[in-house]
Amino acid sequence: MKNKGFSPMQPYLFVKNCKNNEVLRNSFFDLGEEIFSLNLRTWHENNCWKDDYIPYSFAKNGVIIANASANLMKFCLNDGIKHYIQIGTVMTHPDYRNRGLATMLIEKILADYKGADGFYLFANENAVNFYPKLGFYKTKEYLYRQNNVACGGLAAEKYDDLRHKERLLHILQHRKTFCKLQMQDNIGLTTFHINSMKPYIYYVSPLNAFFIAETKGSTLTLYDVFSDNRMRESDLLPYFPANVDTIEYGYAPNDISQSTLKNDGDDVLFTKGNFDEFIKEKLCFPLLTHA
Ligand SMILES: CC(C)(COP(=O)(O)OP(=O)(O)OC[C@H]1O[C@@H](n2cnc3c(N)ncnc32)[C@H](O)[C@@H]1OP(=O)(O)O)[C@@H](O)C(=O)NCCC(=O)NCCS
Incomplete structure (x- = not known):
């Protein structure tokens, strides 16, 4: 050296x-x-x-x-x-x-x-x-994208500290693995990202799941999903805006094989x-x- x-x-x-x-x-x-x-x-x-x-x-x-x-x-x-x-x-x-x-x-x-x-x-x-x-x-690194998806337009609740914080904290401690490379523990880093992404967090009560997503035009970027149930991305499609036809993933999903080099x-x-x-x-x- x-x-x-x-x-x-x-x-x-x-x-x-x-x-x-x-x-x-x-x-x-x-x-x-x-x-x-x-x-x-x-x-x-x-x-x-x-x-x-x-x-x-x-x-x-x-x-x-x-x-x-x-x-x-x-x-x-x-x-x-x-x-x-x-x-x-x-x-x-x-x-x-x-x-x-x-x-x-x-x-x-x-x-x-x-x-x-x-x-x-x-x-x-x-x-x-x-x-x-x-x-x-x-x-x-590879970027995963899914084209021609059909979304349902059912309303997901916007995250609200008062209504959702306790539930989110509970789920964070019991979340199930849902993607190919999923971070475990590291609550500090998760909290940091959750704090900075609050406007993009949604809760789907029938699935007892939170997701973090940002929509631009007809493309939705799905950053993360938190649930204590075993989830697949397709479970969430009914809750994304109806005009969305493309999903980009902020992680490597289990179910989707279509990927391009980042x-x-x-x-x-x-x-x-x-x-x-x-x-x-x-x-x-x-x-x-x-x-
Ligand atoms: C990158 C950085 C941390 C290097 O710090 P540093 O203390 O000067 O690094 P070192 O003295 O250990 O450098 C080691 C070698 O790398 C070289 N080097 C330093 N900065 C470099 C750079 N930006 N690009 C390429 N080589 C670099 C040095 O010339 C040295 O080479 P040598 O020993 O063969 O002459 C510093 O330039 C910095 O703070 N940059 C701004 C912040 C940043 O970009 N951080 C990296 C984030 S990914």
Whole structure:
């Protein structure tokens, strides 16, 4: 590993998990805001920061100057469990770049979780050349779409905290697997996405199921389904608007085989470790599990 300009004599303090140090925690939030315009403060205030989110950071004079976070993820895949580490919030303050700090933080994560099934992350355009140096491979993801669907136009209830929150929380704890690669546990990440998707959440009382969907013209994007019953996508068709004729899925559905390669947008998947099944089954990580 090249440690350009960095030596152990330099005053960088390695900090694993700044959550309980108020000064460092706030400076971590500030760096996230500065680099990615992330509102991590609100995320924390909403109690979404659980023990499965662990920032690895370097601090200088009480200020976080570089970070890479480990998200401990558990997925159900073909009735087996995969333990993956999703690396996120990789950022180095501009004044401290190209000194090997991000490289060292990611290497610490790789070493700490070497027993995991694999590591993955979503790279933005600026960083796609950075991760291969750490042994990550650009990995294909597939988008699932179903054309010519007939939807029923029956009304689904719009989500309302007062009426639905308790029920949703209960279902989250007892939800059944319904897609090919389904995240388990990780209530912090689920709560974060639910909070940001509230206008798109619906409840179908005859199925006792919640779904998260966004409709644009005649295309409906189905992001997630929560139910304590075994569900199939077709069960929900009667409850989608009648003008919808195309469904795009934010995950890899069990029943639908029609898939296309995802375009390389801002989020390019990089993996390291055993992703053979993921590749063979033409999967994608559910959009609402991105950290
Ligand atoms: C990407 C980023 C985290 C790298 O941090 P860093 O601490 O400078 O990284 P390192 O010093 O460990 O860099 C290691 C190597 O990658 C190179 N590198 C750094 N940034 C790079 C980039 N954006 N693209 C390609 N290579 C990069 C360095 O030149 C260095 O190469 P070398 O050792 O062969 O000379 C930093 O540029 C950053 O914060 N960017 C903005 C936020 C961002 O895009 N994060 C990635 C999200 S996916």
